[in-house]
Amino acid sequence: MHKYLAIKPEVAHALQTKKAVVALESTIISHGMPYPKNMQTALQVEETVRAAGAIPATIALMNGQIKIGLTVDEIEMLAKQGTSVIKTSRRDIPYILSKKMTGATTVSATMIAAELAGIKVFATGGIGGVHRGAEKTFDISADLQELAHTNVAVVCAGIKSILDLGLTLEYLETMGVPVLGYQTKELPAFYTRKSGFEVDYKMDTPEEIADLLQTKWEVGLRGGVVIANPVPESDALDEIVMKQAIDKAIAEQQALGIKGKESTPFLLAKVKELTQGQSLVSNIQLVLNNARLAAQIAVNL
Numbered sequence: 001m002h003k004y005l006a007i008k009p010e011v012a013h014a015l016q017t018k019k020a021v022v023a024l025e026s027t028i029i030s031h032g033m034p035y036p037k038n039m040q041t042a043l044q045v046e047e048t049v050r051a052a053g054a055i056p057a058t059i060a061l062m063n064g065q066i067k068i069g070l071t072v073d074e075i076e077m078l079a080k081q082g083t084s085v086i087k088t089s090r091r092d093i094p095y096i097l098s099k100k101m102t103g104a105t106t107v108s109a110t111m112i113a114a115e116l117a118g119i120k121v122f123a124t125g126g127i128g129g130v131h132r133g134a135e136k137t138f139d140i141s142a143d144l145q146e147l148a149h150t151n152v153a154v155v156c157a158g159i160k161s162i163l164d165l166g167l168t169l170e171y172l173e174t175m176g177v178p179v180l181g182y183q184t185k186e187l188p189a190f191y192t193r194k195s196g197f198e199v200d201y202k203m204d205t206p207e208e209i210a211d212l213l214q215t216k217w218e219v220g221l222r223g224g225v226v227i228a229n230p231v232p233e234s235d236a237l238d239e240i241v242m243k244q245a246i247d248k249a250i251a252e253q254q255a256l257g258i259k260g261k262e263s264t265p266f267l268l269a270k271v272k273e274l275t276q277g278q279s280l281v282s283n284i285q286l287v288l289n290n291a292r293l294a295a296q297i298a299v300n301l
């Protein structure tokens, strides 16, 4: 086995016996939500994956190893340490591993770890993308390059409107990453089901999606697939309220000069504050919804 991988026995057994496994990221725990909601959500996400017939593997870097599958204590530690844990994307991996530090993996780092372990399906809330104003700042998430090159399917709730949705879709097209809509032709925008943008293909069942994934990789086309799963109707937020909150959060970010890897966590926390916590409720529900779909796809693969 890969020298740096530490696969939890339950996950290793599932992989050996070709059972369905779903990868889960840890930046959403440390940087995406406040304690204790982050811990409760992480554990509920794992439960949801199990209930749908797959084994969850939450991923993080600890003690010089890439951990595939965390214990409850490890999840609790990440949840409590929050933003003092290092948000780890592709470029941060060698530093965190060689220093034997704790790193919470973003979508990009989680995809890398999942591919090393042989996990094909990954559930999260939202992926990173091309930020608004990227023509000046060059702020484009490493998640997009990872989707271009790493063979893992990512189930998310579409593209967050803190990002530039149009530019993110253009980038994904250039990189050859299919964007699928689960039972929708419209690209969902994380907290809302509508965005005014279209996905590439509408897919109606987990079977259909599993079929497309298998086909892509059998053909030898490297890279990921984005599966955009709209937030459940009952948990979707009002579009106008969200637009105002997001515009205000971005204005504050610019006024404070917040850049680089701090941008996304800042915007998420600001939006939560501006919506009196409503965005967090919606965020939790959409993650659970994605975990369920990811498990169904993994079972079909």
Ligand code: PSU
Residues within 6 Å of the ligand: 025, 027, 028, 029, 031, 032, 033, 105, 106, 107, 108, 125, 126, 127, 128, 129, 140, 141, 142, 143, 160, 260, 261, 262, 263, 264, 265, 268
């Ligand atoms: N979107 C969320 N919650 C999150 C993230 C995105 O709704 O926690 C995290 C994911 O880990 C994602 C990362 O990979 O933010 C993207 O950060 P950046 O924009 O700095 O690439």
Ligand code: MN
Residues within 6 Å of the ligand: 139, 140, 141, 142, 260, 261, 263
């Ligand atoms: Mn960035």
